[in-house]
Amino acid sequence: MSQDPYELLGVKRDATQKDIQGAFRKLAKKLHPDLNPGDKKAEAKFKEISAAYEILSDEDKRGRFDRGEIDITGAEQAPRSYYRDYASASGPGSAYHNGAGFADFGDADDLFASFFSRRAGGDRAGGQFRAKGEDRRFSMEVDFLDAVNGTQTQVKLPDGPALDVKIPPGTRDGQTLRLRGKGEPGFGGGPAGDALIEVRVRPHRFFTRDGDDIRLDLPVTLREAVLGGKVRVPTPSGPVNLTLPANSSSGKVLRLKGKGVAKRGGEAGDVYVTLKIMLPEQPDEQLTAFARAWTAADTQDPRKNMEA
Numbered sequence: 317m318s319q320d321p322y323e324l325l326g327v328k329r330d331a332t333q334k335d336i337q338g339a340f341r342k343l344a345k346k347l348h349p350d351l352n353p354g355d356k357k358a359e360a361k362f363k364e365i366s367a368a369y370e371i372l373s374d375e376d377k378r379g380r381f382d383r384g385e386i387d388i389t390g391a392e393q394a395p396r397s398y399y400r401d402y403a404s405a406s407g408p409g410s411a412y413h414n415g416a417g418f419a420d421f422g423d424a425d426d427l428f429a430s431f432f433s434r435r436a437g438g439d440r441a442g443g444q445f446r447a448k449g450e451d452r453r454f455s456m457e458v459d460f461l462d463a464v465n466g467t468q469t470q471v472k473l474p475d476g477p478a479l480d481v482k483i484p485p486g487t488r489d490g491q492t493l494r495l496r497g498k499g500e501p502g503f504g505g506g507p508a509g510d511a512l513i514e515v516r517v518r519p520h521r522f523f524t525r526d527g528d529d530i531r532l533d534l535p536v537t538l539r540e541a542v543l544g545g546k547v548r549v550p551t552p553s554g555p556v557n558l559t560l561p562a563n564s565s566s567g568k569v570l571r572l573k574g575k576g577v578a579k580r581g582g583e584a585g586d587v588y589v590t591l592k593i594m595l596p597e598q599p600d601e602q603l604t605a606f607a608r609a610w611t612a613a614d615t616q617d618p619r620k621n622m623e624a
Contacts, residue, residue, distance in 0.1 A: 448509055481495065
């Protein structure tokens with residue numbers, strides 16, 4: 317038996333608890349004695365990985381092993397051979413001996429039934445090993461407005477079928493959605509795993525998201541900026557009218573309350589509109605003549621606060 321639990325489970329020394337559990341579950345499903353009746357090698361290997369998982373799944377024991385304070389069996393000093401211990405404990409006259417072999421540990425309870433069901437979510441029903449199926453991970457892209465407002469769509473699986481996916485209002489870029497029972501089938505009658513779907517939100521051409529708020533730049537004409545009035549503004553839920561104050565400078569920020577991203581509880585963020593004064597694409601003779609004759613402009617210095 318290898319004395320290195322990391323080697324037995326096939327994981328790196330910096331593996332996470334999730335990595336360790338996944339490695340153990342994969343090996344246990346392959347080596348469990350119920351699946352390999354009469355195979356002593358598989359039986360012994362199963363005992364080895366169980367001992368390795370017993371150490372690595374416990375943060376305290378794992379730390380002590382890494383520091384060299386205990387060995388793979390949890391003993392403070394080097395124990396006898398693992399195989400000799402097992403052979404001795406299971407021999408005739410032992411409390412662990414049973415004519416059924418590994419299938420029944422008598423008063424000591426079945427190692428895997430007590431160990432794996434407690435630590436890895438499996439159990440026994442009528443003597444059969446049960447375990448939840450593995451989760452499956454996917455990713456999908458959605459449009460910006462579909463993420464903000466919510467939608468119903470589908471994700472195509474690599475093996476052919478498609479899953480219906482509900483995108484909740486306010487879904488964020490990188491958020492993971494869980495579809496319960498849509499993963500790998502369970503083993504021995506155990507429940508199916510889940511489908512975990514990472515959502516990637518496509519950028520919008522003029523909306524940007526800031527938490528639960530939406531920001532956008534709104535082009536306005538020089539006349540609208542000077543005189544003010546009603547202007548049409550797009551929002552994720554549809555266009556609305558915004559009152560533009562007279563004499564509004566480019567860069568002025570106006571707020572549309574409750575027109576942003578939906579929050580839990582029924583509220584929503586806001587839309588922040590930044591004004592951008594746009595001159596005509598082609599020179600306008602009247603505007604040029606006005607600017608030349610506008611003597612008040614000579615007394616203005618909009619850059620006075622930028623002097624060093």
